[in-house]
Amino acid sequence: MTLSADALWNIVAAILTLAIFSYLYKDNPIYKFAEYLFVGIGAGYWFCVEWHNVLVPNLFNKLIAGDLLLLIPLALGLLLFTRFMGKISWLSRWAMGLMVGTFSGLAVIGFLQSELIAQIQANLLSVNTGSMGTNVNNAILILGLIASLVYFFFSTEHKGAVGGAARVGIWFLMISFGASYGFTVMARISLLIGRLMFLIEDLPRSLGVGG
Amino acid sequence: MSLATRLEKLDRRYLFLVILLAVLLPLLNPLGLPIEPTPKVIGLHKAIEALPEGSVVYFATDWDPSAAPELVPMAQATLRHLFRRNMKVICGTTWPTAGPLAENVLREIGDECGKTYGEDYVNLGFKEGREVVMVSIATDIANAYPVDYHGKPTTSYPIMADVKDFQDVALLLNISGGYPGTKEWLQQVQRRFGMKMGTCTTAVSEPEYVPNFQSGQLVGLVGGLAGAAEYERLIDTPGTATRGMDAQSLGHLAIIALIIVSNVAFLLRKRSGKSGPP
Numbered sequence: 001m002t003l004s005a006d007a008l009w010n011i012v013a014a015i016l017t018l019a020i021f022s023y024l025y026k027d028n029p030i031y032k033f034a035e036y037l038f039v040g041i042g043a044g045y046w047f048c049v050e051w052h053n054v055l056v057p058n059l060f061n062k063l064i065a066g067d068l069l070l071l072i073p074l075a076l077g078l079l080l081f082t083r084f085m086g087k088i089s090w091l092s093r094w095a096m097g098l099m100v101g102t103f104s105g106l107a108v109i110g111f112l113q114s115e116l117i118a119q120i121q122a123n124l125l126s127v128n129t130g131s132m133g134t135n136v137n138n139a140i141l142i143l144g145l146i147a148s149l150v151y152f153f154f155s156t157e158h159k160g161a162v163g164g165a166a167r168v169g170i171w172f173l174m175i176s177f178g179a180s181y182g183f184t185v186m187a188r189i190s191l192l193i194g195r196l197m198f199l200i201e202d203l204p205r206s207l208g209v210g211g
Numbered sequence: 212m213s214l215a216t217r218l219e220k221l222d223r224r225y226l227f228l229v230i231l232l233a234v235l236l237p238l239l240n241p242l243g244l245p246i247e248p249t250p251k252v253i254g255l256h257k258a259i260e261a262l263p264e265g266s267v268v269y270f271a272t273d274w275d276p277s278a279a280p281e282l283v284p285m286a287q288a289t290l291r292h293l294f295r296r297n298m299k300v301i302c303g304t305t306w307p308t309a310g311p312l313a314e315n316v317l318r319e320i321g322d323e324c325g326k327t328y329g330e331d332y333v334n335l336g337f338k339e340g341r342e343v344v345m346v347s348i349a350t351d352i353a354n355a356y357p358v359d360y361h362g363k364p365t366t367s368y369p370i371m372a373d374v375k376d377f378q379d380v381a382l383l384l385n386i387s388g389g390y391p392g393t394k395e396w397l398q399q400v401q402r403r404f405g406m407k408m409g410t411c412t413t414a415v416s417e418p419e420y421v422p423n424f425q426s427g428q429l430v431g432l433v434g435g436l437a438g439a440a441e442y443e444r445l446i447d448t449p450g451t452a453t454r455g456m457d458a459q460s461l462g463h464l465a466i467i468a469l470i471i472v473s474n475v476a477f478l479l480r481k482r483s484g485k486s487g488p489p
Contacts, residue, residue: 103341110342193455
């Protein structure tokens, strides 16, 4: 019987999957081997992709073609490595400053447009829509929003009406944390399902048994 | 030793075994539990149905292998729908590991639906730059991606003949595994360029985007394996997600049962006045 390349790689994947699962019994050298292998391959893959997809086409090829303006980002990129050079490590801050400034500028504008303004608009809701269900939903949403905001308002002591609203806010926050936890559990179970499907369906199919 | 203390001291490996059995058994013997599409998933389906045939869809696949069990079924289901409706699909990614993953899904579903690379769909591959490159793609796709995933000039493909920027794109569909992903497309592109946008994301990320769906910024939101199964139901093509839903449901039931049992044990021990296990 000859095995195809796909089948061979699937066998390797299955062995590594079981090696990772073995941690559930207890920490062991097989698990450690699979873990280190994953980290090493991940770093190598990342470097190759960045080299071939970013540095070569966006920098080296264009520099060779005569685009000398690219010497500026090249110099800034090299400055980042001065972090390892004691006395001149402060030079890396120039490149970091440029990156932080650019990304902050983009993020602030995007956040204001997409999150702050859009979400404020979305919460200007009527509680007199003609549909009892929608009215109740909207009222709960408005109550939850205001109560949660009050909880994060620290300029006044949480006593009396403010304290009561903050306690209601905590309840809303707890319910949202519970929902997030539920979704997280769902995601983790999905990952387990994915691996088990690979072991009991894809692997046998690639080996020409079952499926 | 009381039952409560014994339960609290139970070796956690028994719990792993319970979860494993709860997930594995339904995969071996499917139960066929019902799947009902929710408004978030129906929203994306309706948005695609409403597009005229031949519309251009930008398929932003921002994910890696760790999210594949959840996102591959979504990518497959939505692509099937797009190809059946004869949409033109331009795929790109801001994640280094997503290029080959997207290529596999595009080839598989493209072949299944009789679509031709370069005419009906194209994979532009990975581009570094995160938020910056998102804006760059929206303003000039070919400038952001001079060559596609296979290294050929992007403008050499027929699909790109009438597509310059996001003004020529009818829908932005993001398959999102985290950062950069849906949040960044919303912040940098959706509102700024007035794009119709839908997203398929992991269950972990879904709650984060529900407000964006409720505000109308997203036309649809497909979350986790459950969302993928709902989409498969809507296009009437059961796939990986549908097969996994019984296991998902029983896995959840097992976890709920374990939470109840452990809390009962905790309360019983507390009532007896004894201290907890070391």
